[in-house]
Structures are given as C-alpha cells and as structure tokens.
Amino acid sequence: MLNQNSTIPLYEQVKESIKQKIEQKEWTENSRVPSEIELMKMYEVSRVTVRNALTILVDEGYLEKKQGIGTFVSKPRIKKIIFHRASFTQSCVKAGLKPSAQVLKKEVIEGKNYHRKNLQLEADDKIVHIERLRFADNDPVSLEHMYLSYKKYGFLLWEDLNKSIYSIIKERMNVDLTGENSRNRNILSVEKAGSRMAKNFGTAPSEPVFVMETLIYAEDEPVYVGKDYCLGSRFCYEVIPTNHRVDI
DSSP: OOOTTSSSOHHHHHHHHHHHHHHTTSSOTTOBOOOHHHHHHHHTOOHHHHHHHHHHHHHTTSEEEETTTEEEEOOOOEEEESSSOOOHHHHHHHTTOOEEEEEEEEEEEOOOHHHHHHHTOOTTOOEEEEEEEEEETTEEEEEEEEEEEHHHHGGGGGSOTTSOHHHHHHHHHOOOSSSOOTTOEEEEEEEEOHHHHHHHHTSOTTOEEEEEEEEEEETTEEEEEEEEEEETTTEEEEOOOTTOOOOO
C-alpha cells in the first residue's frame, strides 16, 4: 500500500513498487503489465500518477511500450562499471542472468602496431587474438575481441574459452583483472551494428551498439587490449568516480 502521508511523491512510490515486482520476478520479462486503469485501481491513484511512474520505468529500461499492444517487462540490462573492470561473467551474474560464450576465432597473429605498442611486446613475440560471442540467458548480447602476448598467454589457445577468461588467467597466472588499476584505459563510443554484428546479434544493421576499447593492466604490466561490441538495448554503463569503491 502507498503511504499518502509520505514526503515521497505517489508516482515515485508506484514506480518503486512496480520495480520491486520486476526485480523479485513477480512480473517476469516479456510479460504484459496491467493496464493504466488496472494500475489506477491497484494503487488507488490517478491516471497521471500511473503514467508518470510508467514513463520513468520505461526511461530506466525496466519496461517497454509496444504500440497498440501494451506495456511489457523488458529483458534486464547488464550494467557494466566503467572505472572498474568487471568481467562479462560477473556483470551477468549480478544482473541475474546466465552467461555463456561461443568462440568465433582463436588464432595467433602478428597484430597491428597499435596492439603491439600497447602490449609492450618484444620483437619476436606474437599476439593471441580471441573473438567470442557472449550470451546472457542464451541471447547474444556482446561480441568481444581480446589481444594478448603469445609468449605469456599462449596457453589460452588450449583452454576451454566458453567459460570466463578472467577466471582462467587468475587460476593459471594468479592475476586478478577485476581490481582497480589506475593504468587501465576504457574508451566508450557508440556505432551502428552493421551487417556482420547484426547477423551475430539477430538484429537490424542500424541497431546501436556500445563499443568499449580497453587496455587492461596487472600492476605495471599490460595484459590485454580489448574491443567489445555490446548491444545497446541490453547494456547500460555506470560511471564511478576514481575515489569511490564499489562491490563488483
């Protein structure tokens, strides 16, 4: 029940109540939410109050409106934190989703000067390139590329890369890549999916995708250069100040 005497506006209370139903799986993804009239009766509030609450939930990605059909619970977005390097697996688990991967490429290449310079490779070293399509609850949501030193991380070519590469590196090298490191670099941009990514994601070529270019360190040593393409409708990013710690 809503608290009519609270300083919190009624639309905000309705929004939080609906949000709680979604987060607790009382209203599941892709299910149709009650109509505005039904919600008015449920919460004993005006249509304006209901509409304000629904509008905010649509803006926040919890709901989506389908023209002529109604309002539905959205598939959950995967929140990635920019300052901290949470792995895809960690981000999915935190969002209540089951992560998985399909390896598209696993190869040894000379690499571009950009990769070699950032990885600080020796002249006789090569690059391990791994390309994977990442899934959340069996939905393809991210296409990732990783570039690593062959001398140091060549063992990945013989590992099961359908699981978390972060966990493999931690087990084999005792290196935790999810911690803070002031030398890490993350550059976020947006572009259209294009024909190849659209085919992988099962979406239109014009679909927006986040592009995250990364350079990840372990202490003072670069570990990998990455480039991830994340489906815009399934991801959101939280910017965390460098002096603020969060649990990932």
